[in-house]
Structures are given as structure tokens and as C-alpha cells.
Amino acid sequence: MTKALNYVLVRETQLRVFLTDPEVPLDTNHLEREIRPIPMGRKNWLFCWTELGAEHVGLIQSLISTCKLHDINPQTYLIDVLQRVSQHPASQVIELTPRIWREQFAGEPLRCPLYKSNEARNANR
Structure with missing residues (x-):
């Protein structure tokens, strides 16, 4: 019981956020599902050749x-x-992060030339 109470006392601020904001999720399962491919592919990335490659x-x-x-x-x-x-x-590079990119550019994203030629080919079928 002492261990559980110490856990709560150390994380009191975070727990108060959880209790006051209903948008804060109870667990982190959604995040853990997103990082699952990383450990699954660990052997594939074992040989990145350099630390920079791994980064x-x-x-x-x-x-x-x-x-x-x-x-x-x-x-x-x-x-x-x-x-x-x-x-x-460069001063506005934050606009290219996924969250802000979605708000500003997702409606009309730039496409590669192959996408346009495939789109035209599919329209002719």
C-alpha cells in the first residue's frame, strides 16, 4: 500500500490533469500500438551502418x-x-510538422509527377 501511495504522491500533478480534463486518455495503448512496428523490425534495422543512419x-x-x-x-x-x-x-518550418501541415496543406497536397500520369491513365480506362 505504501508503494502505491508513494506512486500517487510523486505523480500528483499528472493525475490532477487526468482528473480535470476528460480529453486526457486513461491509458497509452493508442501510442503503444503506433510504436509496435519498431520492435518488430528491430532486426531489420540492426545494421544501419552508422549511428547517423540509425538516428x-x-x-x-x-x-x-x-x-x-x-x-x-x-x-x-x-x-x-x-x-x-x-x-x-526556414523560419516557418513548424508548418511542415504533421499536425500543422494537416491544417494548412492537406486539402491540396503537392503530388509527384507519377501520381498525375497514373491518374490520367486510370481516367482513360
């Missing part, structure tokens, strides 16, 4: 998971951002 894999996985949390197609997001990043002002 980049982590960044891409984080972006993809964030896209999924915000109901964004990761492929659409990455294609748009990779095309947009060269012309977007």
Missing part, C-alpha cells in the same frame, strides 16, 4: 507514427513535404 531511421519512424496519429497518409505527407521543403521559408 535517421528513428526520425522517419517518428514522422510516420505522428502522421498516423493525425489521420494523415504518410506517403502523401512525405511526398508533399519533400517537394515543399526547398521553397518553404
